[in-house]
Each structure stands twice: as structure tokens, then as C-alpha cells.
Amino acid sequence: AQAETTVQIYGIVDTGIQVQNKTAGSNDGRVSMNTSNLRQSVWGLRGSEDLGNGLKAFFNLESHIAVDTGGLFGDGQGESPLFRRQANVGLSGSWGSITLGRQYGPALLAHVATEPRAFKEQFSSLYTWAYNQLESINGGGANNTNDDVGIFMKNAIQYRGSYGPVTGGILYALGEQAGDTSANSILALGLTYTGPVTLSFSHEYMKDANTGEKVVEHTGLGAAVSLGDWAFKGNFHRSDNSAEDGSRVSKVDVLGLGVDWKWNPNNMVTVAYYDARDKENRSNHTKNLVIGNETYLSKRTTLYATLAVVDADTGATGTQALRTSIVNDASFRAGSTTSFFNFGIHHNF
Template identity: 60%
Template sequence: MKMIQRALAAAAVCAQCSAPALADTQVQLYGIVDAGVLTQSKSRAGGSLTRVETSGLRQSVWGLRGTEDLGNGLKAFFNLESHFDMDTGALHGSGDSAGSGTILFRRQANIGLSGDWGSLTIGRQYGPALLAHLNTEPRAFKEQFSNLYAWAYNQLEALAGADAVNSNNDVGIFFKNAIQYRNTVGPVSFGVLYSPGEQPGHGSRNTAYAVGAAYDGPVMLSASYQTMKDQASGNRNIEHAGLGGAVPLGAFTLKLNWLQGKNSNADGIRTSKVDAIGAGIDWKWNPQNTATLAYYDNKDKLNTEDHTRNLVLSNDYALSKRTTLYVQAAYVDAKSQSSLKTSIVADGSFAPGAKTTFLNVGINHTF
């Protein structure tokens, strides 16, 4: 999404000169650097594989964000966030439609206003549906071995296919050309996003809509829905929905999450319907360590051989508030036509029709 941030130069100068006493501007450089080693017993190429792996726990990113106090409870803000790979130093590829090129600020490029009424954000940004489930997805959508990738790949088909495209959708996680309203009312936080299609003479073609809500009380609940329309036909080529819940019990947190991705081609014919179910338990067994056991069962109901069952065991050891050592192991039991749509493995490198074990050890640092 292109960040909408242009203003007339004269107006900008006037604004800066008229209220210097009210302006309280803060700009922050921030980021995450994450890398480790990943070993797997089998691969799609046939043999075992060991490699340096970027972003095992969280995505490696760097960004700039800023706020300005405009007075009377009103603030202006911006976000610029880039995604890169630690193993090569290259920018991470995007899930944008073909021909989009290399995107510097793939994750965020936006500007907005906030106040006691909520916030309004314009530009490329995270969708509200994914944000709603952060506390109920069994592994909090960690970059490796979670349903983050079942989510993404179920909304990539319309981009990868030759006959169905929504160019505003980057794997259902990021949206460009988007406008989002967010607010928190008591224990409920929610967001509503709309991305216009920008197709001359066709108001609904290429549009995207997304909503997400989370309740944070004695228990945590989440719900989401988003849909994207085809650029050429205007038919819905992606529909995605989710429900989740989490229950804290002392040092333990139980989690259950259901996601469903439905893809159709440009003619509106359904091509896949994937249910992704995740259940897990977090155990903070001392102040520095959190262990997680999670199970994922992901299946395309239109193709019973596109089905994976996954077991994940991990531990995060906090060396400090900023630095974490992690170890995570996964067991993937994949049927013969298992695809990216049912994958919890970031690059889909598990072997179809086989049982594959993974071990990932790494370090994550935030700044």
C-alpha cells in the first residue's frame, strides 16, 4: 500500500510555524533481528536438510514510527516497516500480485490520526483480522510452526493463480490502498478495514474488506472475517473467517483457534476450502522460560489428500527483556497432496506423503 502522506508545502510550513508550543514529536527507530539453524529429516527434494534460518520466532524487521501531539487529545502518527532476511540480508519477498516489484516497506507504510475516539490509519498496514487472534492462536502466530502460514497461503492462491487476482491483498496479512478504523471499548478491541478496488468504472472489483475483534477479560475471545474480490470479474475469490479462545490458569494458558480459508477462481468456482484447527497450552514454568505444546490439524475439504497433522514443542528463554533464545521442534504428518495451504512450515518444505521432523534453534533480539 502506498503511504498517503503528501501535503501542500505551504500548509505544512504554516502548521509548523503556528503551533510550536503544542507540538510534541517523537520518532523511534525499532526492529527485530532473528536467526538460527533449522534441521529437518526430509524435504520436498528428498533428503535431509540443514540451513541457516531467518526469523524462526518473529519476523526480522526494521522500521520508523512517530507521533506528534496536536493538542486536545489528538495525535498524528506514521509507521514505516520493512521486512528482511537475516541469512542473506535481502528484503523478504512479498505476497503482492505479480509485477509489484521489490517492496521496501512491505509491512507498513501508513499515516493517521488517533484520539479518545479511536484511530484512523491510511496506507499499507496490518489487517484487523489477523490482529484479533494474536492471543488465541496456539503459538501467537510465531513465524515458524504456527498457523500464520496456513493463514497466508490460503490467501495467496488468488495471487498465484493466472485467472484470479486481488492486488490489494498481501497474503491476507497486509493490505495496501487501505483505510482502517480501530478502537477499544472496555475489554473489547476491534478494527474495520476497507481497501478500494481502484478499477475505473467498477467500484467493487479488486476491493477488500476485513473486520476483527478481541475480548480481553477473565478469558480471551477472538473473531474475524475478511473477503477480497477479483480484479477482473468482481467475484469473491477469497473468504477467510476465524474464531478463537484462551483461558489463563495460573502459570498455564489454554488456547483453541479455528481458521477457515475459502478460495474461488475468477468465475466464482470454489477451488479450496481449508479448515485449520489449532490447540495448545503455554506454561510459564519460571520467570525466564515459557514452554508451549501445540497441535494443528489443517485439511482442505475439497481435497482430502491435502491434509497435515502437526505437533510442536518449544521453549523460549528470556536472557533479557530484549533477547530470547529459543528452541522449537515440530513433527509434520503430511498426506500425499499436502500443499502450502495446509502448512505450518514457513517455506512449505515438509515432504508430502511422509512424516518429517524439524528442529529450530535460534536467537531473537528486539531494539
């Protein structure tokens, strides 16, 4: 009985088969197993305790796992922490919540309702979001040890709250540098307005551990509107990356437009279009069309099938390709059009 009230075990297992007709740098196709297509595969522990007077204590520990290989996902910094996604504790009340530890930043969370594919783990702007905030991608020594792809933050404190139709959060990650409280810090903000339309806004920046320069600046804007079985969504984010000395490395704009159609109670089609370009490197540009269907076998189990067509310009190669990729491994061919088809199963517990 005690276990039920104090801790919940939960998770997601999602894996499928992916077929593509070309690969990076080659006209050869490939068939692979791909974990986490619809949503990230995880296992975790969470719970909360009622402290009286509306006050609650809560915690969350969450691993990011690969169901094809059994391993942990790495963070963007060469390590694979057991609880990469969540390792935190906090207090909540009518005033909102305060969370301490490793956690989701508020910026990405603000756009879940406006991103055309709700940041699905394959074929969405989750990857342009993440890879442009990947610590190691910046040249010139840029480095922020608290940043995990602009989504998860270490050593962080977050306030979240709701004011009328607006929900949001603000997060600060402690830089932990002697003599300089600013260096290595992160500030992140995300807001969502939910009314007849849904509007989202976010901004976050990461400062270099040595120089204190902003080596990542990231801003997002989105809107969505639902009409019966239809939902229309548009989302934009800009990533501005700099070297340790503050000189610009890249400036990537990503626009996504999409529509969901719940064409029967157990099925939803999503069509989305993404344009991603690095304004500092004009030939690094992709245009992407994604058509997917989800079939709900139950609330907990979904089958999915997705087609993605990636038209990549000649500069979208090597690590540059990561900046403009909506594909998890950027395995499309530059200067060509690559088609991907994947299908699989998603199960929550």
C-alpha cells in the same frame, strides 16, 4: 534532541539454524539457516505527535527483512516493497484511530492472543493463514492487487477502537478500478474480547480485480484462558478460495490447540497441535505437533528451540502443500512424517 521526540527507529533481528530429517519429495534431510523463527525480522520508523485536545498524528514505516541473506521479503505478488509491512499515517484520539496507507489488516491482529503459538514466524498457523490468501495461488485468474497474503493491505483505510472489553478494527482497501468501486476491494474485520477468557473473531474477503467475485473469504474464531503460569488456547480459521469466475478452488480448515507454560520466570514452553485440511482435496491434509521453549535473556533478547513433527498426507505436495503447511517453505515430505528442529536468537531494538 529533535530526533528523539519525532521518530523512533526500531527493529527485530531473529535468525537460527534448522535441521530436518526429510525434505519435500525426498528422504534426504537438510540443515539450513532460517531467518525469523520467533518473530519477523524488521526495521522501521515510527512516531507520533500530540496535536492537543487528545488528538495525535502518527505514522509507521516498516521493512520486512531476511537476516540470513540481507534481502527484503517479497509480498505475495512478485514484488518486494521497501516498506512491505507498514507505510501509513493516521490520526488517533479517545474515539480510536484512523490509519491510511499500507498496513496490517485487523483480522490477523484479532487472533494474536488466541493462536496457540501467537502466529510465530515458523511452525504456526501464520502460514495456513497467509498461503491460502496468497494472491498467486488461486487458479482461474483470481487476482486482487491490494492483498498481501491476507495480512497486509495496500490502499487501505482502517478504523480501530476499543469498546469496554472489546477491541477491534475494520479495514477497507480501495479497489481503484474505473467504473466499479467494488472490484479489487478488500473488507476485513477483527474483534477481540478480553475478560476472564479471551475470545477472537475475524472475517475478511478480497474481490477479484476483473470480475468483482469474492476470490478469498476467510473467517477465524479463537479462545484462550490463562490460569496462573498456564495459558490454554484454541484457534480455528477457514479459507475459501475461488477462481475469477467464482467457482471454488479450495476450502481449507485449520484447527490449532495449544498450551503455554511459564515454568520459570525466564522460560516458557509451548506445546501446540495443528490440523490443516483442504476439503476440496481430501488428501491434502497435515497433522502437526510443535514443542518449543523460549529463554528470555532480557526483555529484548530471547533464545529459542523448537521441535515440529509434520505428518502430511499424500496430497500435500507442490503448491498444494502450502495450503496445509505450518512450515514456512512447506519442505516436509508428503505421505510421510518429517521432523524439524530449530534453535536461534531473537533480538529487539
